Amino acid sequence: MLEFLHRPRTRAQARAAIILLAVLLALLPFLVEAGLGRSWVRVLDFALLYVILALGLNIVVGYAGLLDLGFVAFYALGAYLYAWLASPHFGLHLPFWVVLPLGAGLAGLFGVLLGAPTLRLRGDYLAIVTLGFGEIIRIFMNNLNAPVNITNGPQGINLIDPVTIAGVSFGKTQELFGITFASAHFYYYLFLVFTLATLFIAYRLQDSRIGRAWVAIREDEVAAAAMGINTRNIKLLAFAMGAVFGGVAGGLFAAFQGFISPESFTLWESILILCMIVLGGMGHIPGVVLGAVLLTVLPEALRYLGDWQRAALGEVVVDPGDLRMLLFGVALVLMMVYRPEGLIPSRQRKREFHAEDGVAAQEQASLYDSRA
């Protein structure tokens, strides 16, 4: 999708493409609202949020090759910190530009805390430990309402302050420069800024010394260490970096929703984010972006199943809410069976998947995620 930005034919073409993309992104919420209705602007917001999350997890899983199934814990930490510092729950109302960095810092700290003891673990063992960590955080959020009420338990925290910039509260519908902006529109632009920043950081990281060190560790940890890479610090950095993005996304989510509860931070959320990465093309930024957008939009689009049933059969036979998750599962299976490398894989991965048998076996043997 963003491929043409990589290999522009000429400078002018590149400039034209960027301007076109910028205009499209700026107008998108209004186009979507006109075409599909207000609720789809919210879907768009969520898509951006998931792009940030997926890019964060992509650092850990895609670059460094550390299978993390507890990513949602960092998302939860960011969201809860935002809720604690900007809601009537503790009576604190700090502005979002104070809370968000704090949330990012807290998540990053927990990323290191989780990373440190798990450095020796590999593959599936790492997956199950991170999964356990995610569940522990969720269970604490669910139960820390007695004897001291910290998280308000399963009811969650309500009335979280919306983001306010230059006196404009993003929580209400307002008119600016003669255009009516709803809350979802404001957040779209806010999230877009954060998404673009995340994209920028992700690209810069990928080509940096650290990014290449991550890939080296993913491909062969022993060889990476022999080349003088401090594998311990670099792996910890991957955990911390991924967690920071998770924490930021969590804070944005809390402000956007105005309400959070442990139910938003289950293992399924971690799995969904992982699916976005794998479906799109692991370790490849355009693929990850596409995966995140698709998996956010697809379940929403499947909500129309009720209408289709009514149109085709005259009545709603099966509740669309139940059916859409079923179809989502089917889509995951089909996708993996027919295109396991993802929709937009990196050139290297594509080669690994489609090389001739002998070469493929050799390449796969040197890949962290293949069967030995």
Place this chain on the structure above:
Amino acid sequence: MDIFVQQLINGLVLGSIYALVALGYTMVYGILELINFAHGEVTMMGAMVALTVIGLLLGLNPELSGLLVVLAGVLVAIPACMLLAFTIERVAYRPLRRAPRLAPLITAIGVSIVLQNAAMLIWGRQYVSFPQILPQQTYEVLGAHITSLQIFIVLLCMAVMAGLWLLVQKTRLGRAMRATAQSKEVAMLMGVDIDRVISATFVIGAALAAIAGVMVSAYYGLAHYYMGFMLGLKAFSAAVLGGIGNIAGAMLGGLLLGVIEALGAGYIGDLTGGFLGSHYQDVFAFFVLILVLVFRPSGLLGERVATRA
């Protein structure tokens, strides 16, 4: 002391169910190095099918002996789950046998979602209750209570595990399974039909899961379309705790996890001065799991795998 014995008993009962489910994970992992995420859902399906059969039979004749009715339920659930697991392997895992490890993990998750939602469509969102038809007697041991159902569950699980042990150690199929787990290529050269062995592994694991599903729903008195998720997670943790791929390890890990959880839930209130209550039971299980893995990354009975050169 009574609390200790009581929780020990509860833990052993729960642990033996965990062990049964954990065996399914560990056998598949031993051969394919695949986390069969859908295994928990197969367990749930076993419970649901059995409950449907039990309901039907009781509807026909409420006078039937409870034990026989449950037995009939189990006997239908086992082949149903076997068929299900066979299909899952064929459709979702076999085409991906040469793909990187994450691909089958995602299909496993996809299958999991499909099964959960299919169960929700068939049996609804509500809890399905397990009729009180099994004879319930309570015995006293060292000041603790133990019901006949608990004894039955532990004995049945032990018997099934002993049977599995014999199957794996003594039969031709078992030998083929062990050979395949060690090296697929060499096993193939020795004339082992790998595809058949892998199918058999899935099917055997599913049979154990069906039994475990019925037992757990009988123990708690209910079943739910979502019950397989947490059960599967715990069982997988148990398998990892014991050393994944190791059959004895799964049994040990299951029992240990059950006991740790029960004791943890029993004492966590006293230990923290009432700050944390027994609803932190799950935290305890995962916390111990993390500790064990940090100090013994290959699990309790797992082989120490040397770092790949």
